[in-house]
Amino acid sequence: MTDRLIRLTWVQPEDLVGHELRQAAQDGRRAEAAGIAARWHSAGGHDAPPRAGASPEPATPELRRLAGELLDELAAIPSPLPEPSGLPGILASAPGAPAPVAVDPGGLSERLLGAWLGRAAGCVLGKPVEKIPREGIREIAEATGNWPIRGWFTAAGLPGDVAARWPWNRRSAVNSLAENIDGVPEDDDLNFPLLSLSLLERFGRDFTTADVAAMWLDELPAGRVFTAERVAYRNLLDGVEPPGTATWRNPFREWIGALIRADVYGWVNPGDPRTAAEFAWRDARLSHTANGIYGAMMVAAMCASSLVASSVREVVAAGLSVVPAGSRLARAVRDAVADAESEPDFERVVDRLYERHGGLHWVHTINNAALVAAALTHGRGDFTASIAGAVAGGWDTDSAGATVGSIAGGLLGASGIPAEWALENRLASGMRGFDGIGFDELTRRTLAVAGAQPCDPAS
DSSP: OOOOOOOOTTTOHHHHHHHHHHHHHHTTOHHHHHHHHHHHHHTTOOSSOOOTTSOOOOOOHHHHHHHHHHHHHHHTSOOOSSOOOSHHHHHHTSOOOOOOOOOOHHHHHHHHHHHHHHHHHHHHHHGGGTTOOHHHHHHHHHHTTOOSOOSOOOOTTOOHHHHHHSOOOTTTHHHHSTTTOOSBOOOHHHHHHHHHHHHHHHHOTTOOHHHHHHHHHHHOOGGGOOHHHHHHHHHHHTTOOTTHHHHTTOTTTTBGGGGGGOHHHHHTSTTOHHHHHHHHHHHHTTTOOHHHHHHHHHHHHHHHHHTTOSSHHHHHHHHHTTSOTTSHHHHHHHHHHHHHHHOSOHHHHHHHHHHHHTTSOTTBHHHHHHHHHHHHHHHTTOHHHHHHHHHHTOSSHHHHHHHHHHHHHHHHOGGGSOGGGOOOSOBOOOSTTTTTBOHHHHHHHHHHHHTTOOOOTTO
């Protein structure tokens, strides 16, 4: 009997070269990388791994060895862009966060609960249509009378030809369609906030990047992380120390993974965007660089602001205050906000996002961060319009929906989230100690960390 081949994606050198060549084109190294690309293609190398479901063809030892050599050569080419990854350089080139503001203790619990609930609702809304392109999402919604999106996706009444043309995300649709929702199903966009909360409870507010690595190794199965996180995890197991874990053969270092890990760092620093961003930097540098880090810092600052601010404009300004003003991410977010403020039709706003960023991977940080800012800005505090816009944008639907829901929920508080987005007070998770936890308990534990008070998770 012949053993079935198992291809573990995101780690084989021959699968990484094409992604690194695209990264080089994006960060100003295209010309220097051209000769490397020619050598790779002439040797028979491809720019992408086999499509999902295709039979993997093992690389020859020669091709795999060449892939490793070329990855190292690409890594030795510095980017000419003024996009630092170190915290002093980032803060020196950022506009500067506003001074911390006083927090109303009486209202904080309500707004923090809203942030947790909003993150869950946005995630669940986006889960069934993850990996479905924008046009497919609209066709599904229109076919079921849900366009513009104003409620959960459903298979009820969905014509067979539409269902065949745009199959649901098979991993998560069963538990995230309207007719099946019973509590909040597990998702990495919810597991990572749980991990961040555990990190802060275990190591305190002075946690280090090494502590984040320890949490990953203790709590995250390697097969449950993807792209930049999977490469960083592999690097940890190979003995690479942070922040080398983010750069060693890691072409996904500017993708969205660090951004989806950032919310809790804002929630435990209400009204203090700069400290929130610094917390997010300590986490993000384990797996990301430059714009991958900026996305996490921006979201953490926005989450911190959302718990005290009175408008979306304040929140977005707080996010931009902590990232380099000349970075690709900052420019993308500023352009997205300008479009969202001036264009009444959100579909046209998204059209412009695709014109500018359609060449990026669907889980890249820059395009998704721009969509998050645009959806919040255009939504103007309307929770439904905000999460619906993020999901209808068609990139990383559950991640963008979760982030927008978190920020909008923080602004509005739990009582401001419309009843149609209500979920059972129960979250499924494979994270140790969290399966079945309620959002009221998560809020209590987050408040304890925010107040720098000891928190015994078992209490």
